[in-house]
Amino acid sequence: MERLTGSAPLPAAFRGGVIALGNFDGFHIGHQAVVARAIDRARAEGRPAIVATFDPHPASFFRPGLPPFRLTTLDQRARLFAAAGADAMLVIGFDRALADLTPDRFVEEALVARFGAGGIVTGFDFTFGKARAGSTAMLAEIGPAHGFTAEVVGPIEDAGGPVSSTRIRRALETGDCEEAARLMSRPFAIAGRVIHGDKRGRTIGYPTANMDMADYQRPLYGIYAVRARLDDGRVIDGAANLGIRPTFDPPKELLETYLFDVSESLYDREMEVELVSFIRPEAKFDGLDSLVAQMDADCEEARRRLSAAA
The missing domain is CATH 2.40.30.30 (Riboflavin kinase-like)
Structure with a gap:
């Protein structure tokens, strides 16, 4: 599996790929469902399967005083994505320039110009762009005009509600x-x-x-x-x-x-x-x-x- 950076245009071999877009810290069973869908779709369409993740985590960028909360390192995520069948991990550096992009500019400058996305798969709660103004519905609506289609994978739920990294952190805090x-x-x-x-x-x-x-x-x-x-x-x-x-x-x-x-x-x-x-x-x-x-x-x-x- 290749490890790519989001700061430059992707190599030609990975342009047109289906990108699972999220942070995926913890890579829990909900994240796994998103990535599995992206990989299945990539294989069916003959495209590269790419898993994108942000580094640093947006939460730590906006709130630098937060106590430590990471569930995985980038190296651990790379191993997990590879085991899931991804062709590449795309590490998107999260900085002030990225945080200030409007949703439209994020789509145009990142997803289209730099990554050449042919498809996007996200979780149900994914947001993007300045002030988190971009939604999954927006991606689905504007994607075709930019050469990609977007789809959403719904939550994986159990008796405790949707599976989330927050629930995992709470379990660890109690020793469970x-x-x-x-x-x-x-x-x-x-x-x-x-x-x-x-x-x-x-x-x-x-x-x-x-x-x-x-x-x-x-x-x-x-x-x-x-x-x-x-x-x-x-x-x-x-x-x-x-x-x-x-x-x-x-x-x-x-x-x-x-x-x-x-x-x-x-x-x-x-x-x-x-x-x-x-x-x-x-x-x-x-x-x-x-x-x-x-x-x-x-x-x-x-x-x-x-x-x-x-």
Whole structure:
């Protein structure tokens, strides 16, 4: 799958493509339905299938003080789009110039001039252009005059209403990994480089691979049963502490993952950690003995839950 930038005209091979247009952070089952429709239509019409996403997220552009809320990185989205069958991911830089485009100018300058869109597929709640004045109905109405047709994929709903990234974030904030995974069709996963910590874990028999949370949505602090995907392709079960480690000073927010039956150094390697199940909240312990005893119990519980989830 190719990775394209929206700042310049697309290569000739991708012009005339069917573009799934949205942000797709989280790439939940509603997003997947939009992309699947775009890919199906592209295949039927003999066109490239392109998934467009905005970076940075428009919400963070307009409200830079927002707490971290991202559910996926661009690299994670690229892997997910490729697995779905897209021919290309189109990354549209979201800046003041783009934000100030009227809906008509966005269509003319971006969709037509730069991207050469032959078709557009969006979700039901997609808006675009200055002050979010552009709607899916507008796209459908003005598209044919610009050489493309637009269609809308309706919401995927369950008992909780339409599936949305907001619902996933709320589930993570309460530690409901299973609900988040159901809405996303996969566990929420944090990817990054393993960094050096204070190395306390190795002194008590629990060496951890530590990662910064960066711009990810903060799940409920606590202990999780996890699966880690290493950069060599291995998938390894483990238990992780996500939070500020209240037993130790000074507090420092980290994702600290203890991988079962792994002794090698993982420093500076890339790793993706799936949060499979929340075990318990963070707690402060009076001493190392009580901490180690609890970690023993946490790992046993993590093994049990991961075995049940396999």
